[in-house]
Amino acid sequence: MKKDDLVTLTIEDIGHDGEGIGKVMGMTLFVKDALPGDVIQAKIMKMKKTYGYARLMEILSPSLNRVEPRCEHHKRCGGCQLQALSYESQLKFKEEKVRNNLIRIGGFTNPPVRPTLGMKEPYRYRNKAQYPIGVDREGKPVAGFYAARTHSIIPVEDCVLGKQGNGEILRIVLQIMEEKHISAYNEQTGKGCIRHVLIRYGEHTGEWMVCLVINEKKLPCGEIFAQRLSQIPGMTSITVNVNREKTNVILGSHTETIWGQGYITDFIGDISFQISPQSFYQVNPGQTRVLYEKALEYAGLTGNETVWDLYCGIGTISLFLAQKAKKVYGVEIVPQAIENARDNAKRNHIGNAEFFVGKAEEVYPAYCREHGEDARAEVIVVDPPRKGCEESLLEMMCQMSPKRIVYVSCDSATLARDLKYLAAHGYELVEVQPVDQFGQTVHVESVILMQYCGKEKK
Numbered sequence: 001m002k003k004d005d006l007v008t009l010t011i012e013d014i015g016h017d018g019e020g021i022g023k024v025m026g027m028t029l030f031v032k033d034a035l036p037g038d039v040i041q042a043k044i045m046k047m048k049k050t051y052g053y054a055r056l057m058e059i060l061s062p063s064l065n066r067v068e069p070r071c072e073h074h075k076r077c078g079g080c081q082l083q084a085l086s087y088e089s090q091l092k093f094k095e096e097k098v099r100n101n102l103i104r105i106g107g108f109t110n111p112p113v114r115p116t117l118g119m120k121e122p123y124r125y126r127n128k129a130q131y132p133i134g135v136d137r138e139g140k141p142v143a144g145f146y147a148a149r150t151h152s153i154i155p156v157e158d159c160v161l162g163k164q165g166n167g168e169i170l171r172i173v174l175q176i177m178e179e180k181h182i183s184a185y186n187e188q189t190g191k192g193c194i195r196h197v198l199i200r201y202g203e204h205t206g207e208w209m210v211c212l213v214i215n216e217k218k219l220p221c222g223e224i225f226a227q228r229l230s231q232i233p234g235m236t237s238i239t240v241n242v243n244r245e246k247t248n249v250i251l252g253s254h255t256e257t258i259w260g261q262g263y264i265t266d267f268i269g270d271i272s273f274q275i276s277p278q279s280f281y282q283v284n285p286g287q288t289r290v291l292y293e294k295a296l297e298y299a300g301l302t303g304n305e306t307v308w309d310l311y312c313g314i315g316t317i318s319l320f321l322a323q324k325a326k327k328v329y330g331v332e333i334v335p336q337a338i339e340n341a342r343d344n345a346k347r348n349h350i351g352n353a354e355f356f357v358g359k360a361e362e363v364y365p366a367y368c369r370e371h372g373e374d375a376r377a378e379v380i381v382v383d384p385p386r387k388g389c390e391e392s393l394l395e396m397m398c399q400m401s402p403k404r405i406v407y408v409s410c411d412s413a414t415l416a417r418d419l420k421y422l423a424a425h426g427y428e429l430v431e432v433q434p435v436d437q438f439g440q441t442v443h444v445e446s447v448i449l450m451q452y453c454g455k456e457k458k
């Protein structure tokens with residue numbers, strides 16, 4: 001087989017990035033947009049020794065799990081990878097992805113992975129949208145998405161994962177830009193004004209936030225943006241964020257409120273949270289509740305426990321658990337988030353949560369060294385970013401031997417690596433629960449219970 005050859009194959013599996021996998025003459029082929037069960041004709045694009053990449057040319061016989069995607073741009077936009085796969089199969093794919101990583105990377109033989117907890121409606125669930133702004137061929141301002149693996153913008157004002165109200169906000173912004181000749185930022189030249197429009201929505205309060213990210217010190221015609229955007233029912237916060245760096249990081253460090261408040265409020269369960277443009281907040285409110293309920297169940301709290309919540313963000317999990325624990329300590333690297341966490345605790349009259357700014361792998365071990373036995377907790381919750389936990393942190397956790405470790409993970413590969421360490425140092429894997437926070441995409445969130453059994457594997 002060589003480049004440009006046409007081959008016929010049956011897709012048997014699905015790769016970590018959602019690509020179809022099949023075999024031809026003993027060689028493994030990866031084919032984007034092909035699904036397990038499809039019989040396809042594909043053209044070889046690139047061959048390595050034992051595997052290669054091919055382009056889907058024709059579906060000869062479609063998989064029974066194929067569905068009609070809701071968004072016409074799903075193939076070109078980098079956001080969704082699984083829209084053509086039935087939701088039931090997506091949930092199965094996520095369960096298998098976690099299981100495979102636990103076996104392959106974690107070295108577990110029969111990991112207790114439960115079926116993925118899915119959404120009732122796997123569309124329109126995102127409470128946050130970040131639209132890059134650019135211009136079309138005629139120079140007209142457009143909002144949209146970057147095409148997969150590129151930085152060219154596909155104009156789309158309505159993403160089916162996001163709220164319907166996003167479209168109206170974008171139309172107002174683009175209209176003012178056109179009327180007042182306000183330029184869009186150009187990534188290549190580093191010139192132009194408006195870079196991104198960040199929109200957030202409080203699912204339980206109906207509050208809207210718009211943050212315009214600009215490449216200038218001041219937003220031209222700020223009062224017109226404020227006046228027109230504030231007409232939208234529920235508008236609560238209009239801010240401008242200044243980012244003058246040539247970078248693909250979206251937000252800069254300085255944010256100014258031009259109308260209303262600098263934050264919106266939302267609820268998880270009975271607890272209210274103030275969310276500013278910079279703070280991390282789970283994007284799928286309904287499933288966040290499901291995830292936290294599971295974490296709470298795994299924590300097994302009776303009211304007498306001390307709990308550490310490492311990587312606590314604005315204190316969402318900490319405050320959720322504080323209602324059922326004696327004391328909760330939260331650690332988070334972003335100072336602004338810890339400020340939010342402390343305010344959130346106060347506003348909700350939660351007095352048994354204490355927060356520290358710093359790296360989990362520094363703050364927690366330092367506290368343990370200083371307080372010795374008094375630092376001991378019954379439960380440690382970790383919710384790290386994709387790269388997982390530092391080994392030095394896991395080492396200190398094992399030394400302090402809490403009864404239960406609850407691991408909340410957004411990357412099952414680093415999760416598997418970290419659980420392998422915990423399993424080798426006295427912990428038993430009790431249960432793994434994937435929770436679908438990101439329907440239509442390949443991303444998987446899961447929550448895991450590890451229990452102390454004292455048996456070290458050498």
Ligand code: SAH
Pocket residue numbers: 280281282310311312313314315316317331332333334337358359360361383384385
């Ligand atoms: N538990 C929170 C946040 C989870 S996201 C929630 O559910 O909302 C992961 C968080 O870890 C982010 O807030 C990020 O800022 C923080 N973080 C990243 N590296 C860190 C580190 N080394 N130590 C502590 N926090 C870190």
